[in-house]
Amino acid sequence: SQQGEEDPQALSIQEGENATMNCSYKTSINNLQWYRQNSGRGLVHLILIRSNEREKHSGRLRVTLDTSKKSSSLLITASRAADTASYFCATAHTGTASKLTFGTGTRLQVTL
Amino acid sequence: GAVVSQHPSWVICKSGTSVKIECRSLDFQATTMFWYRQFPKQSLMLMATSNEGSKATYEQGVEKDKFLINHASLTLSTLTVTSAHPEDSSFYICSARVGAITGELFFGEGSRLTVL
Numbered sequence: 001s002q003q004g005e006e007d008p009q010a011l012s013i014q015e016g017e018n019a020t021m022n023c024s025y026k027t028s029i030n031n032l033q034w035y036r037q038n039s040g041r042g043l044v045h046l047i048l049i050r051s052n053e054r055e056k057h058s059g060r061l062r063v064t065l066d067t068s069k070k071s072s073s074l075l076i077t078a079s080r081a082a083d084t085a086s087y088f089c090a091t092a093h094t095g096t097a098s099k100l101t102f103g104t105g106t107r108l109q110v111t112l
Numbered sequence: 113g114a115v116v117s118q119h120p121s122w123v124i125c126k127s128g129t130s131v132k133i134e135c136r137s138l139d140f141q142a143t144t145m146f147w148y149r150q151f152p153k154q155s156l157m158l159m160a161t162s163n164e165g166s167k168a169t170y171e172q173g174v175e176k177d178k179f180l181i182n183h184a185s186l187t188l189s190t191l192t193v194t195s196a197h198p199e200d201s202s203f204y205i206c207s208a209r210v211g212a213i214t215g216e217l218f219f220g221e222g223s224r225l226t227v228l
Contacts, residue, residue, distance in 0.1 A: 040203070040224070041221055041222060042116075042205055042207075042221045043205070043207075043219040044219070045113075045216040088156070098209060100146075100217060101158070102156040105154075105155050
């Protein structure tokens with residue numbers, strides 16, 4: 001299976017703290033994407049990082065990619081209660097056309 | 113961003129009946145849509161890739177006769193769960209892509225199926 005793994009599985013922090021989630025994958029990729037899912041809802045795209053990029057920023061989000069280690073991290077700075085959700089990494093693997101493979105997800109809880 | 117509409121958002125049916133879920137791209141044309149299944153607190157598992165005007169491509173282990181996919185137009189794909197059983201109860205999510213084949217996906221809001 002090409003499914004990536006994320007850790008931690010669950011993360012609970014207080015508002016204002018930073019949250020870091022990690023994603024590891026197995027085979028070479030074209031790009032890696034992060035998505036957010038509120039409970040019982042669809043997924044929302046957050047950020048895409050290409051295989052030749054090492055770091056990318058979008059607002060309070062910072063994503064890193066280390067292709068040598070086949071890993072990525074998502075940092076949410078100055079977290080808010082509204083950031084409470086599940087976060088998934090998804091990989092577009094070389095040679096698998098347009099499919100995305102989703103990681104196991106991290107459930108983030110931000111408390112006041 | 114692009115909008116994908118999924119309907120119904122939830123459905124309850126009796127065992128043995130069939131249920132159809134629709135996925136529409138509202139403001140763009142989607143030659144390819146993807147159907148995922150998600151169990152509680154788990155990740156998304158790709159079931160099949162829906163191709164406009166041709167047969168869907170199913171992932172290994174997914175029964176094509178059980179999960180019928182039709183992509184008759186550039187804005188509509190349907191998933192029909194045939195002869196549903198309680199083990200088919202799940203959250204089904206469709207998605208579509210705009211632009212590059214490795215770009216971001218736009219997701220519908222999902223359909224929660226409960227089979228009694």
